[in-house]
Amino acid sequence: MMILSGDPPRSRILTLVLVVIILALAATPFLFPGAKALNVAAKICVFAALVASYDLLLGYTGSVSFAHTMFYGIGSYAIAIALYGMGPNWAAVATGIVVGLPLAALLALAIGLFSLRVAAIFFAMITLAVASAFQVLASQLSWLTGGEDGRSFQLPELLRPGTVLISKNLFGFEINGRILTFYLVFSISALMILALLRVVNSPFGRVLQAIRENRFRAEALGFRTVFHLTYANCLAALVAASAGILNALWLRYAGPDTSLSFSIMLDILLMVVIGGMGTIYGAIIGATIFILAQNYLQSLMGVASKAASEAGLPLLPGLLHPDRWLLWLGLLFIASVYFFPTGVVGRLRNPAGKSAGSPH
Amino acid sequence: MTDLAATDPLPKPKRDLAPILLPVALALVMIPLIGSTSSWLTLTAASLAMGMMIFIMASGLTLVFGLMDVLNFGHGAFIAVGAYVATLVLAPFAASIQADSLWMNLAVLAPAALLSMAVSGALGLVVERVLILPVYGQHLKQILMTTGGLIVAEQTLYALWGPQIIPMPLPASLRGSFILGDVAIAKYRVLAMLIGLAVFIAIQLVLNRTKLGLLIRAGVENREMVEALGYRIRRLFLGVFMTGSALAGLGGVMWALYREQVHASMSDDLTVLIFIVVIIGGLGSIGGCFIGAILVAMIANYGGFLVPKLALVSNILLMVAILMWRPRGLYAVTSR
Numbered sequence: 001m002m003i004l005s006g007d008p009p010r011s012r013i014l015t016l017v018l019v020v021i022i023l024a025l026a027a028t029p030f031l032f033p034g035a036k037a038l039n040v041a042a043k044i045c046v047f048a049a050l051v052a053s054y055d056l057l058l059g060y061t062g063s064v065s066f067a068h069t070m071f072y073g074i075g076s077y078a079i080a081i082a083l084y085g086m087g088p089n090w091a092a093v094a095t096g097i098v099v100g101l102p103l104a105a106l107l108a109l110a111i112g113l114f115s116l117r118v119a120a121i122f123f124a125m126i127t128l129a130v131a132s133a134f135q136v137l138a139s140q141l142s143w144l145t146g147g148e149d150g151r152s153f154q155l156p157e158l159l160r161p162g163t164v165l166i167s168k169n170l171f172g173f174e175i176n177g178r179i180l181t182f183y184l185v186f187s188i189s190a191l192m193i194l195a196l197l198r199v200v201n202s203p204f205g206r207v208l209q210a211i212r213e214n215r216f217r218a219e220a221l222g223f224r225t226v227f228h229l230t231y232a233n234c235l236a237a238l239v240a241a242s243a244g245i246l247n248a249l250w251l252r253y254a255g256p257d258t259s260l261s262f263s264i265m266l267d268i269l270l271m272v273v274i275g276g277m278g279t280i281y282g283a284i285i286g287a288t289i290f291i292l293a294q295n296y297l298q299s300l301m302g303v304a305s306k307a308a309s310e311a312g313l314p315l316l317p318g319l320l321h322p323d324r325w326l327l328w329l330g331l332l333f334i335a336s337v338y339f340f341p342t343g344v345v346g347r348l349r350n351p352a353g354k355s356a357g358s359p360h
Numbered sequence: 361m362t363d364l365a366a367t368d369p370l371p372k373p374k375r376d377l378a379p380i381l382l383p384v385a386l387a388l389v390m391i392p393l394i395g396s397t398s399s400w401l402t403l404t405a406a407s408l409a410m411g412m413m414i415f416i417m418a419s420g421l422t423l424v425f426g427l428m429d430v431l432n433f434g435h436g437a438f439i440a441v442g443a444y445v446a447t448l449v450l451a452p453f454a455a456s457i458q459a460d461s462l463w464m465n466l467a468v469l470a471p472a473a474l475l476s477m478a479v480s481g482a483l484g485l486v487v488e489r490v491l492i493l494p495v496y497g498q499h500l501k502q503i504l505m506t507t508g509g510l511i512v513a514e515q516t517l518y519a520l521w522g523p524q525i526i527p528m529p530l531p532a533s534l535r536g537s538f539i540l541g542d543v544a545i546a547k548y549r550v551l552a553m554l555i556g557l558a559v560f561i562a563i564q565l566v567l568n569r570t571k572l573g574l575l576i577r578a579g580v581e582n583r584e585m586v587e588a589l590g591y592r593i594r595r596l597f598l599g600v601f602m603t604g605s606a607l608a609g610l611g612g613v614m615w616a617l618y619r620e621q622v623h624a625s626m627s628d629d630l631t632v633l634i635f636i637v638v639i640i641g642g643l644g645s646i647g648g649c650f651i652g653a654i655l656v657a658m659i660a661n662y663g664g665f666l667v668p669k670l671a672l673v674s675n676i677l678l679m680v681a682i683l684m685w686r687p688r689g690l691y692a693v694t695s696r
Contacts, residue, residue: 064503114683121431121499121643125635126679132632133676140672262628266511273504318519327519330511337504338494 075244150255276343412556417611420604426644442609484605642689
């Protein structure tokens with residue numbers, strides 16, 4: 001109970017779903033052999049942590065930030081540039097972490113001090129502007145970031161797929177560097193989510209919720225709301241940058257499309273909304289549903305689009321084309337804000353549809 | 361007791377002149393930096409024209425926020441839709457566009473612009489009814505809903521028109537420039553300046569000098585009271601939203617002609633630009649938005665001329681500088 005910080009899932013179905021997801025993720029290398037399944041599982045782990053950190057902002061303080069991918073990108077690029085420049089060794093990994101994390105925290109501090117002391121609505125617009133400027137910088141400074149192509153790099157010896165730790169004839173499964181990397185991603189993500197659970201259920205987390213519900217009252221109670229909001233912003237940025245590091249380590253690559261683009265920001269928003277704002281558990285569920293859908297529905301859309309064009313239907317092939325995946329995502333997004341403001345977790349905790357726990 | 365007699369005129373609020381002087385001062389400072397007067401004049405004219413176009417696009421956003429307290433993150437969609445709709449008229453009449461007669465060109469351009477405004481206005485009606493009506497007064501949900509709307513609109517444009525860039529040539533008579541002495545001023549920029557100025561004056565007159573404007577402003581101050589007087593404030597606000605969307609459509613057409621191309625992702629860059637303008641001006645302030653648009657355009661043009669590398673992030677630097685001076689924008693709208 002201590003590790004869940006006195007905030008257990010509070011619903012039998014929810015507990016069951018979470019246990020199934022976590023066990024399935026933990027056992028992916030053995031249950032679902034093949035590179036694709038392992039990739040999907042690693043992506044779910046990374047995004048669950050990233051989405052949980054975003055939920056700290058959106059769900060617990062009620063401030064919409066569009067700069068979360070910027071911090072994610074800072075982490076990714078820091079480790080990628082370090083490993084690219086210094087060669088595949090552990091010193092480079094350490095350099096990437098030591099440079100990337102403080103950089104993200106400092107930037108979050110600056111943005112927070114700038115925009116959080118004014119109106120909450122400013123925050124959304126300013127983060128959007130700063131994030132887009134950062135994106136332009138990342139694609140223009142090609143000597144550093146590799147421009148649109150991004151940076152590919154080698155991992156240290158221990159984490160490479162070729163490194164066999166336990167050979168196949170011992171247990172029937174080969175444990176190689178790739179699987180070791182997966183467990184590194186899995187366990188660090190899990191630790192970050194547990195830490196975030198601890199944070200939101202601490203007195204600090206209660207203050208954040210108080211600010212979300214009524215900033216004036218929180219201020220009147222004597223809490224310095226700007227301090228708390230900025231602190232939450234920095235924490236979220238740190239976790240996002242760490243998730244970015246994990247993602248870059250897994251992909252052995254960092255580029256605008258995998259770590260900075262606006263569509264990732266939308267993915268994160270959608271995962272928070274589907275899972276349930278203001279519940280860290282929602283991040284795990286939202287990320288799992290979304291990434292499974294993204295990886296397996298897009299091929300289904302391709303089939304449907306082909307069938308529609310063969311049937312000679314107008315417009316439908318275009319609308320069902322796999323590249324138009326974002327269109328359906330947008331519709332789903334609007335529908336879930338409108339019909340399920342509390343997300344999956346909110347629904348499972350309050351099946352009667354009482355919206356007691358919904359933010360706003 | 362104050363010594364005001366009943367016959368005394370009401371004390372007028374003090375005019376805040378500093379923001380108005382800012383672009384003037386900026387322009388004057390640039391003369392020695394740029395060196396040649398003729399290129400300075402060309403750059404200044406370019407900034408004014410670009411600023412007016414940005415103002416037209418941003419005015420709708422700030423109008424809707426200032427009057428209805430709705431933050432529309434999907435505002436960029438109206439801009440892109442307006443630009444695409446104009447191609448529907450301009451493509452079949454390519455011959456009249458290429459004809460070297462101002463009147464023939466305008467005879468095609470005007471309907472194209474009007475159709476764009478009509479379609480984006482109508483889209484505004486749908487968006488207000490479907491997306492914004494359920495979330496009035498909830499900023500968080502407004503942002504989420506309209507962001508979703510932006511994605512859907514952009515992807516629908518891709519599905520309908522395809523991902524390629526559509527060229528949109530300037531009419532023959534608007535190409536080239538007037539030569540005054542040794543200064544060249546592009547003809548289209550003059551047109552853009554005129555339209556922008558007309559829109560600015562029209563908005564100011566309607567809001568400050570007509571009964572309609574009075575009702576809108578009263579509705580912002582105290583909605584229930586205006587409703588109790590028998591006015592349908594909901595319809596009035598719907599009209600405001602549609603006007604804002606139509607203005608975005610007009611701005612989209614003008615911007616597409618300026619760049620001579622249309623692309624569905626044009627809304628992405630423009631959304632950021634108009635957000636910066638609206639933040640600089642002070643959310644909800646039309647005058648601030650006007651000055652902000654001109655400032656952003658000046659920084660882009662002068663900056664691009666003097667230090668091309670800096671132009672990429674000059675907007676952000678300008679925003680940071682303005683917010684350090686006035687944390688709520690040039691003209692803070694007090695009721696928010």
